[in-house]
Amino acid sequence: MAGGANQITAGFLPLLDSAVLIVAKELNFAEAEGIDLALVRETSWANIRDRLAVGHFQVAHVLAPMPIACNLGLTPLVVPTIVPMALGLGGxxxxxxxxxxxxxxxxxxxxxxxxxxxxxxxxxxxxxxxxxxxxxxxxxxxxxxxxxxxxxxxxxxxxxxxxxxxxxxxxxxxxxxxxxxxxxxxxxxxxxxxxxxxxxxxxxxxxxxxxxxxxxSSPEKVLGARARWAEENIDVLSALLRALCGAAEWCGDARNRDDLARILAEKAYVGRPSEWLLPALEGELPDGSGGAKAVTDFFVPFAKAATFPWKSHALWFYSQMVRWGQIKHTAENSLVARETYRPDIYRAALKPLGIALPVANAKVEGALTSATPVGSSGASLVLGPDGFFDGGLFDPDKLDAYIASQAQ
CATH class of the missing domain: 3.40.190.10 (Periplasmic binding protein-like II)
Structure with missing residues (x-):
């Protein structure tokens, strides 16, 4: 299949949260969807960004705010980029x-x-x-x-x-x-x-x-895709999203932790001892004092709609770009940030799987103090608890007020 229409080359950094891409390749989730997935390990986020921009990669494991920054013209090579899927929460x-x-x-x-x-x-x-x-x-x-x-x-x-x-x-x-x-x-x-x-x-x-x-329950890495490639190859991208969804569900199953750590530890991937990877997967992190502390939701690859590209996540990242002087707040810029994340593509691709799909595109971040059933199509969906440690709320419908309230 090499060189065929269904070949996808994806860049990644050797980190735990590249797991979904790696498992999609290693355990044949991609192959089952007709995708010949090639993974390329990189050494820095700048390299990932630039190689995605020049077309070496069709998609990549990227920092969640990076495609927004690209679309706002903040990166050296400005190539329209979309986020059709997230790759997990926390981490x-x-x-x-x-x-x-x-x-x-x-x-x-x-x-x-x-x-x-x-x-x-x-x-x-x-x-x-x-x-x-x-x-x-x-x-x-x-x-x-x-x-x-x-x-x-x-x-x-x-x-x-x-x-x-x-x-x-x-x-x-x-x-x-x-x-x-x-x-x-x-x-x-x-x-x-x-x-x-x-x-x-x-x-x-x-x-x-x-x-x-x-x-x-905060966002971390996402799947970044070149917008033009995605538009011209939407069926291929959709197949990849289904493969990644299956891989994410596998990664989130506690029974697979040892196998996941072993796969990630391989030299071609994270290339570090599995003993370094298991604590985060098990939610028991060493504190440096000889003990360990439980963080049950340290890394969430599938539960809580962990792969859904919420527009509220995109807009919170944008609010921080404004807060720290990286971009001026305008209605046009906020629209660019909002439209970078594409839940419409996610829903269309994954609807055949019958998984839980949020009916909303955005939510009030920090509103759920406990696990809460929310509106969904397909399977039932429980979100939360979520929120900021200071009790703050981010309502994407009140973006202007939120930005105005943030002091540097």
Whole structure:
């Protein structure tokens, strides 16, 4: 089938949340849908972005805000890109150096991943360092247009820390994070797995908090697709979405965790020990103190409509682009962000499977304090609990007010 109309080349980064693409290839979900899926491992999100733009990849495992940034003209190569599917919820954490954790512990931080407590402790550490004229702490995120950057800054801002003046934030590719932390180049990072678990197990860092606590049931990676290719090959794309849906359901089955960790650990994929991958899959993360803490919804590949491309997710990312000065808020720009995510394509492709499909395209983020049945077609659907750790709500129908209310 090589070279045929149903061949798709997809780029990915060696991270836990590339699992759905990898399983679709390895366990023949793609083949069963008539797709010859070729996977290309890359080393940075910039490479993924550029190779998708020039047509080396038809689709890719990408940062959820990246296609929005591309469509807004914020990337070097502007090629219209869509998001027809998400690749899971959650999956990130904030890890700090051993020395910084010791300082935070002195200020009240506990090894329980509580973002409010960890944030208060970090703020106290920063104030103490400033009073003694110590160097500014440096943290790393994986890309300027990443969920990591926005959730990290949201966490800091909510805890009273100015991410533009009180700390330095730099960009480091995920595979280099641990070495940068161990070498003292950075004092902490926000990254996906397995790089938080790796630091904790190697005794090089402590997990301070997790994305699943900062914003429960929050989006992470998505499937990015070149818009023109998608339009011209909608049947092929739809077949791929069905394959990925089957793979996501397999990944979400607890009985498959050991097999999933083994597959991901292979050199061609994540290429790291399965012992680094299992904690996140099992929802039991090492904290760096020799213990482990339960985070049952740390990474969700299928449940809670985890693969649905919610327009409210797109608009929250857009609101953060505005908040941190990356783009000016206009009605035109918000429309570009909204239309980047394509639940219409998702529904049309997956309707034959009879899975739960939300009837809405957007939702109020943070409105569900418990697991709640919601309107769906196909199977029944339960969402939540979701929401921000400070109790904030994001109503996409009140975007202007939300943006106006956010102080930098």
């Amino acid at each position: 990130n954490a904030v890890t700090v150096s051993n020395s910084l954790w010791a300082d935070m512990a002195d200020k009240g931080a506990r090894a329980d991943f509580d973002p409010a407590m960890a944030g208060r402790a970090l703020k106290a550490v920063l104030a103490d360092r400033a009073s003694k004229s110590k160097p500014m702490l440096r943290f790393a995120v994986v890309h300027p247009y990443s969920g990591h950057n926005y959730e990290f800054r949201y966490w800091l801002a909510t805890c009273g820390i100015d991410s533009s003046r009180d700390v330095e934030i730099v960009i480091v590719p995920p595979p280099l994070m641990l070495d940068a932390l161990a070498g003292g180049t950075i004092d902490g990072y926000c990254v996906g797995e397995p790089w938080n678990t790796a630091a904790a197990l190697a005794g090089k860092g402590h997990i301070a908090t997790v994305k699943a606590a900062i914003w429960r």
